[in-house]
Amino acid sequence: MVEKAQGAPDRLLMKRILLIALIARILVFGAASQGVFLIGEGRTQADLAQNILNGRGFMLSQSMMHPEREEQAPPMFRRSFEFFRRVDGYYGALRPGQPTMFLVPGYAVFMAGIFGIFGAGNYLAVRGIQLILGLITVFIGLKIAGRFLSGRYLFFAGLFFALNPFELYYEAIPATQALFSLFFLLGVLLSLRMLERSFKGGSVLLGAAMTGAVWALAFYVRPAALPMMLWLVVILPFTPVLKRITDRFKGVSKCEGERHWFSGRGFISAVTVLTVFSLLMLPWGLRNMEISGTFRFMPAQGGVNLWEYNGRIFTDHFEHETEGALLLYSDLREEYLGRLNSPELAEFPEFRDEPEWERDEILYERNIRFMLENPVLTLRLISLRFVEFFKPFPLNSFSPLYTLAGLLALFWVLFFIWGGAVRCSYEHGYEGFYLATIVAGYSLMHLLTASGTPHRIAVDFPMAILALCGIRYSIRRFLAWRELKYAD
Secondary structure (H helix, E strand, O other), X not given: OHHHHHHOOOHHHHHHHHHHHHHHHHHHHHHHHOOOOOOOOHHHHHHHHHHHHOXXXXXXXXXXXXXXXXHHOOHHHHHHHHHHHHHOOEOOOEXXXXXXXXXXXXXXXXXXXXXXXXXXXOHHHHHHHHHHHHHHHHHHHHHHHOOOOOHHHHXXXXXXXXXXXXXXXXXXXOOOHHHHHHHHHHHHHHHHHHHHHHHHOOOOHHHHHHHHHHHHHHHHHOOOHHHHHHHHHHHHHHHHHHHHHHHHHHXXXXXXXXXXXXXXXXXXXXXXXXXXXXXHHHHHHHHHHHHHOOOOOOOOOHHHHHHHHHHHHHOHHHOOOOHHHHHHHHHHHHHHOOOOOOHHHHOOOOOOOOOHHHHHHHHHHHHHHHHHHOHHHHHHHHHHHHHHHHOOOOOOOOOHHHHHHHHHHHXXXXXXXXXXXXXXXXXXXXXXXXXXXXXXXXXXXXHHOOOOHHHHHHHHHHHHHHHHHHHHHHHHHHHHHHHHHHHO
């Protein structure tokens, strides 16, 4: 892999990019200290963290159902909390005052650790730690990019990593995205190394154990990590097949010793990754079994997510929605109201004393039925979620600077990523294939369930790498065409 050797980021490039990233994060921290960035749903995680610190366990306080200055809040906010109290469930399903499994505990534990050191409710410390961890995220991103890019392309990738406004924003607010990006990208980097070792040789057990552990940490922050880990487990034993396919496309003849279709080393790696991941899920699953009577490690929020992005749009809960949601969904809502199949399935059930897991199962089953009963509508909702997931700028009212930053950061990525994913798979074999397919799989997973910029952040860096592969190929083709034109 000549390209990979050339693409290893040298120390000077690494230092320059990290210096730029550091300066950007110092400026963002200064803005955060002046209250520029809102806390938002970070209060929910902070309450969970405080209860962990106080020995009450992983639960939400009853006081969270009665926010301060509620009467001064916008109508949508007040209606939401009236709804929460009516069904005795935060977000409609998270039961306050009881051990919860609605969310995974990783980010709350992270916040609890910071509160334990810097003081309860110290959101500025959370922001500062996340911005410091953002430097590590940039470093990991460069390590991934160095496997696919070199020279100026690697530098531009690093510049994007250092200054991506979406990443900087979510590092500056108390939310799961920044910590998840760190573990997600580390999981991708270790996965790429496992794919390489399964084919070329080298110690696999320790690396596979570390990979499984990192994907478990990522899961404990956001469960969206699970499919990425499982996909690695699926393809690890079959790296010889992927290499032969890409070699065939390149016109490379089959070499002796490359006739195998199955990698025993890859199989051992896959089993190790899955075993370590499963072992680290045990404490959480057993804890949930004590609460619910059933071993479960998935959070009990899938049903709420499906309702939020499907049924809710066609109920009274959509009234007084934010400007961006109205822009995306109001026309479709008006078109379909009055002619939905089984409209009762779109309504949120009037829960009373049902536990979280039962609410989740009911909501999940109702919304899947609603989607199947209205297949054309479901496809149109997915198309709108595509816009919501990949949009380069906020749809709500923000300063024009936000829009400009988003366009500069992401518009070119969205233009070149599609061809870049194909070229990356073609040029870099099983590693390029893995990078392209996790971006595709991660995106598809959210298009089918819950979408939006916060969900996309983790794949911003891999998307930029794929886009730069597309730009590199486009420039090469243009230069070749120009040489041919002038030669004629």
